[in-house]
Amino acid sequence: MYQYHQQQQQYYQQNHPQYCHQGQYGASQTYGNYGQNMQQNVFKMKAWEAYSMGTENELSAIFAHHVNKSESNTRASGIQSEDLCEILNQTPSIRSYYGITWSREMCSVLMAMLDRNPDGFMQWPEFLELQQCLLAWHHLFKQRDLDRSGFIESEELIGVIRHFGYRIKPEVVETLLKRFSRVHSVNGSDRTLIAFDDFVTLSVRLRAYTDAFRKRDRSQHGGQETGCTTFDYNDYLRCVMCL
Numbered sequence: 001m002y003q004y005h006q007q008q009q010q011y012y013q014q015n016h017p018q019y020c021h022q023g024q025y026g027a028s029q030t031y032g033n034y035g036q037n038m039q040q041n042v043f044k045m046k047a048w049e050a051y052s053m054g055t056e057n058e059l060s061a062i063f064a065h066h067v068n069k070s071e072s073n074t075r076a077s078g079i080q081s082e083d084l085c086e087i088l089n090q091t092p093s094i095r096s097y098y099g100i101t102w103s104r105e106m107c108s109v110l111m112a113m114l115d116r117n118p119d120g121f122m123q124w125p126e127f128l129e130l131q132q133c134l135l136a137w138h139h140l141f142k143q144r145d146l147d148r149s150g151f152i153e154s155e156e157l158i159g160v161i162r163h164f165g166y167r168i169k170p171e172v173v174e175t176l177l178k179r180f181s182r183v184h185s186v187n188g189s190d191r192t193l194i195a196f197d198d199f200v201t202l203s204v205r206l207r208a209y210t211d212a213f214r215k216r217d218r219s220q221h222g223g224q225e226t227g228c229t230t231f232d233y234n235d236y237l238r239c240v241m242c243l
């Protein structure tokens with residue numbers, strides 16, 4: 001298994017050296033909107049520890065099982081969104097850690113967010129980066145879900161968006177809340193609540209779209225971030241249909 005890791009690492013470094021200078025998994029270190037950035041790997045616990053696995057090998061064996069499942073996966077040394085979906089939903093310790101059902105749609109977005117090659121497959125370093133990301137989001141969510149109901153209040157979400165470092169106008173945040181919340185009647189009054197899966201969907205989209213926007217903004221303005229950029233029709237479609 002260790003050798004498998006080394007091969008994965010080597011493959012990753014050969015294929016995207018641009019991401020390898022900042023850490024073992026080549027994590028992008030910043031996201032959020034311009035200026036104030038958040039360190040990505042705020043949650044220091046390793047994924048396999050958080051999932052109560054004995055060693056990292058336990059997690060990598062699960063991953064390797066899905067890599068070896070099909071010829072195309074093996075060729076790419078990676079997994080596809082349905083494999084990710086299976087891993088998250090069918091590994092008992094992971095399933096119980098997050099306590100939600102992961103949809104294929106969500107897994108596709110999670111993969112697209114971190115597909116750094118980009119080859120449509122999720123390799124081991126990308127998989128590990130995703131796990132750290134999910135852990136950090138879960139950690140943040142739990143901190144705000146004080147009564148452990150699995151929901152946070154919509155006002156809390158505004159705080160989380162700020163904590164991420166995004167500078168979004170209040171009226172846009174309002175629109176986001178409507179899209180990612182559900183109204184529950186509690187003791188006769190309506191409360192706008194956000195569930196963990198909605199929270200992940202929002203977090204992943206915010207991050208992926210901001211990254212896509214930033215990339216274009218920088219390349220069109222000599223490395224500067226101006227907050228404005230242009231997309232042509234095809235590029236726009238690629239962004240919104242693939243993330």
Ligand SMILES: [Ca+2]
Nearest residue numbers: 115117119121
């Ligand atoms: Ca990939």
